[in-house]
């Protein structure tokens with residue numbers, strides 16, 4: 001601040017309202033949600049910070065163009081009911097997005113207030129409005145259009161499928177969601193941990209769809225229990241595929257099948273979906289490593305590392321082959337992980353896993369890396385430093401180096417076009433696939449991305465499906 | 474809920490049969506495929522092969538050995554009770570083809586898994602010789618059904634209480650030796666405890682007889698999304714739930730599989746003991 005600024009303050013600057021959180025030392029050993037949430041007073045105070053821009057950058061930064069100044073103005077006035085209704089017009093899962101969107105590169109990253117100081121806490125406000133409605137709301141359902149008699153099957157109950165279901169049910173179509181797992185929610189229930197997204201919130205979003213009339217059928221593995229063509233034979237008029245990117249990637253280095261090396265998918269599914277952190281109160285076990293290494297540095301890696309800490313590890317290390325700048329996780333997750341004592345071993349890559357005579361992991365050999373020329377992703381390519389091998393002791397390794405397209409459904413549907421990595425080819429504007437009557441969106445089209453992008457794709461497809469059911473292909 | 478419509482105890486109560494209402498699965502299932510079951514809200518997801526399916530009744534039949542907490546919990550379910558979740562059919566179906574003479578080798582509850590495959594091989598026009606084994610006479614299951622499903626049934630028990638005294642591999646070796654000249658035996662199918670499949674495969678490799686085994690690694694989802702079920706086959710990693718569960722027996726790394734099956738050994742033991750204590754107290 002310069003002296004002149006201090007002399008004639010135009011208006012008292014309100015600082016960004018901090019989000020109250022559980023203290024790191026406490027939360028690192030429990031599974032309760034880390035941020036506690038705004039009170040109505042803090043929310044209204046934070047809302048005052050918004051300048052109500054005429055051409056708001058924040059809205060451009062949001063993949064589904066939430067009317068950010070609009071809903072924030074309503075929060076400021078204390079009309080939380082109207083605020084949530086405003087949010088719902090663009091975003092059917094605000095309680096989820098407020099918690100998990102990478103705001104710093106989306107809405108908040110483009111907020112004008114952020115140019116000089118801290119941006120308006122859009123995510124926190126979105127979460128507040130949604131939580132307030134869930135806890136105090138009227139529970140009044142949005143109006144539904146007259147029944148059309150058309151039937152839609154939505155395959156997969158992740159954010160993308162849930163969005164399609166919600167959009168089409170209010171347009172009067174009959175909607176059935178088919179989910180392979182025994183619980184709906186996709187990554188929101190099996191991947192993202194309780195301490196970041198309480199499962200009760202996902203359950204209440206699904207229950208809301210249920211009250212609107214969406215029929216959710218779990219334990220239905222499409223491609224096995226029933227095929228797409230059989231769904232059409234059963235009378236469905238359109239099908240949406242939102243099956244996610246459920247294929248774990250491994251490192252393909254020697255020793256990877258030792259006991260104590262798990263994919264993040266397995267580790268997090270055991271912890272979240274099966275609630276194995278409660279073992280033996282529940283029947284599914286989970287390895288409780290003392291000396292844990294997580295490979296990778298995205299959201300999945302942070303979630304795995306923080307889960308390991310909560311399961312009682314003495315030490316948790318993130319091992320990543322690039323540098324800090326390239327870490328793909330949300331800023332908030334990296335920050336939380338560091339506060340909880342997770343260590344970062346950057347520019348490091350495993351070359352082999354070492355085990356004992358019982359086939360259990362005891363350690364890992366790594367190489368140091370340095371950054372070379374930029375690769376196709378524009379990021380500088382990590383190259384191994386010769387002779388820099390060293391050993392790291394560990395008894396649990398969680399592999400979180402990305403995921404691919406699961407072929408289970410697509411293999412059973414040979415007449416649908418896939419790209420060379422096995423993802424479904426779909427029109428980016430409509431979600432239409434090469435198979436008539438079938439749409440796709442979310443991670444199974446784009447590869448692993450974000451909740452809000454999966455929802456955005458779902459919304460576009462729902463519009464296109466509605467047009468098709470009204471006027472034809 | 475998936476209702477149990479029939480329940481039998483076999484092998485002195487160590488093996489249980491459940492016939493379950495699951496019309497969608499019954500309609501699609503083929504020999505060799507499995508389901509994943511979860512008894513209740515806190516239950517574990519457990520894979521079991523379908524020993525029988527009845528599409529017209531809309532039922533599937535599972536036969537399982539009581540080995541730990543989850544199977545003990547399953548054992549407590551009565552006719553009229555049900556499983557909260559049953560998912561399937563999962564895995565690839567057995568490739569059934571007419572090849573000539575086939576030897577089917579089964580041990581323990583592997584016999585239940587082997588039964589529909591044996592029957593299908595016979596129906597496809599093969600001459601089917603079957604060898605089943607158990608530790609002792611009382612533990613042998615499905616003798617009548619296996620007799621009906623094959624042309625020639627041979628029985629072995631470890632203690633000699635019934636049939637030949639010895640392991641199934643000894644009977645198999647005699648069959649293969651007798652077949653040396655004609656080379657009529659074109660294929661073997663071995664399903665049972667991992668060591669049994671390992672030794673059968675070792676033997677048939679010496680005689681150059683193509684062998685199929687059905688692997689039982691620890692599973693979670695059964696749809697290829699977790700990689701927990703990975704097995705090494707011919708030096709590459711496969712996911713048993715989607716690439717299998719059947720594989721070329723000569724290519725499987727059995728030692729790795731046996732070790733991986735012990736992953737949760739200690740945890741499971743505690744869990745099972747706690748459960749038994751509570752159950753017996755009640």
Ligand SMILES: Cc1cc2nc3c(=O)[nH]c(=O)nc-3n(C[C@H](O)[C@H](O)[C@H](O)COP(=O)(O)OP(=O)(O)OC[C@H]3O[C@@H](n4cnc5c(N)ncnc54)[C@H](O)[C@@H]3O)c2cc1C
Nearest residue numbers: 156158159160180186187191222243244442443449450451
């Ligand atoms: C651990 C983790 C943390 C993440 N953190 C964040 C974050 O902080 N912020 C963010 O924006 N994004 C995050 N992501 C990414 C985000 O969750 C995904 O991009 C998003 O969930 C994709 O949505 P989807 O609807 O396409 O698929 P999914 O959420 O993957 O849902 C697909 C559903 O389809 C089901 N299915 C699959 N095959 C079949 C079949 N054959 N028949 C029936 N059902 C089937 C699956 O069981 C699953 O329930 C994270 C991902 C993970 C794994």
Ligand SMILES: Cc1cc2nc3c(=O)[nH]c(=O)nc-3n(C[C@H](O)[C@H](O)[C@H](O)COP(=O)(O)OP(=O)(O)OC[C@H]3O[C@@H](n4cnc5c(N)ncnc54)[C@H](O)[C@@H]3O)c2cc1C
Nearest residue numbers: 520521522537538541542543544582689690691692734741
């Ligand atoms: C494809 C497949 C088909 C199978 N078919 C049959 C069958 O028809 N009849 C039968 O009796 N058994 C079958 N099994 C084995 C059966 O799944 C296990 O015996 C059962 O899961 C044990 O659970 P538990 O809790 O009672 O025992 P636990 O105490 O949990 O474990 C005992 C042992 O069972 C194995 N096991 C534990 N959990 C799993 C799991 N989720 N998946 C696989 N194995 C596990 C481990 O080796 C463990 O050491 C099959 C397994 C697979 C993978």
Ligand code: SF4
Nearest residue numbers: 062066097101106107
């Ligand atoms: S949906 Fe996500 S990106 Fe859009 S405003 Fe909300 S938090 Fe920001």
Ligand code: SF4
Nearest residue numbers: 050051053058111112
């Ligand atoms: S850019 Fe920032 S200040 Fe402007 S409307 Fe959006 S949130 Fe408000």
Ligand code: FES
Nearest residue numbers: 695697699700714
């Ligand atoms: S059981 Fe998860 S991949 Fe096979």
